[in-house]
Amino acid sequence: MKVTVGISNRHVHVTKEHLETLFGKGYQLQILHPVNQPGQYASTEQVTIVTKKSKIEGVRVLGPTRSYTQVEISRTDAFKLGITPPVRDSGDVFESAPITIIGPCGKVELKEGCILANRHIHMTPEQQKEFGFIGISKVRIQIGGEKGGILDNVYIKVDPESYYEMHLDTDDANAFLLKNGDEVEIEEEEDYGK
């Protein structure tokens, strides 16, 4: 069973309220280009993420707005910023790392909200059934090449509004020399003792 790789660079999701704090009252995100997940897009808007130690400029805001504000970075970014965000499912920000987001009109100081996104594969309930993933919460991925190997703990995320694709952060992609659109092999295992 194959799946296509989609690489997530550092990015930010924002609530409508925080969008207005960052970009101004009544502000609407502008679509730069759609991403593969239906209805989602990279916006033209960028912010700066700041910690006591350092900052990273030019961090893309993904749209549309969500019910939570969240900053997704790599561990490489985390070292630069001097923080230790946990590995989490998107939206699971409870007791994640604090971080400040700065936009042209204001700043949002998050007491929690910065995570390393877990490795995951998006699929619809129909694909889950068709591809044999019913009852399987996570899988291992086999990657070939000079810096190949296996990625454990790749979570299956089922949602009716999905495009079948595996999301990895830039650390995973760069460690394994993966590019957007590469096809890799899923080893299906329901429980392998991790």
Add this chain to the structure above:
Amino acid sequence: MKVTVGISNRHVHVTKEHLETLFGKGYQLQILHPVNQPGQYASTEQVTIVTKKSKIEGVRVLGPTRSYTQVEISRTDAFKLGITPPVRDSGDVFESAPITIIGPCGKVELKEGCILANRHIHMTPEQQKEFGFIGISKVRIQIGGEKGGILDNVYIKVDPESYYEMHLDTDDANAFLLKNGDEVEIEEEEDYGK
């Protein structure tokens, strides 16, 4: 069989001649601190590495001088610099990526010399025998944890002047949430069809 992780951040090895070009006639590297491999050290000296696209400042020079000049970076660095260095054994710089090194007294324009270092484990001939690695050129490494998995193509490097340790670049370390000094498990396999 366990091995300890040593993480290699981007660094530069230089010939005596290039050291003098970068830092001045008769210059000697100053020891900042020894590293685990016998006789090797991080020097106090830092350089800037430059490509047409970008540059990275504060890149550490490792001493002592060698018979070749080589820049070892991560793929994350390579994207920033806009180059595609091959995965290589240290010293194997033939047709590797071009890069320029700038020091306080001059610059060295390398037509080849920038690589991504391969994953490798240092050991002495005695350890190779004692630990059962005779005839084994590379192994796989099992890593646990939330972003665990397996690293393939970890080369065995045998030299009488060795400290038993696995060297990974920052991409591999960050993808797997590894820290310096972590202990990981070797799966010994002589030939696994990669």
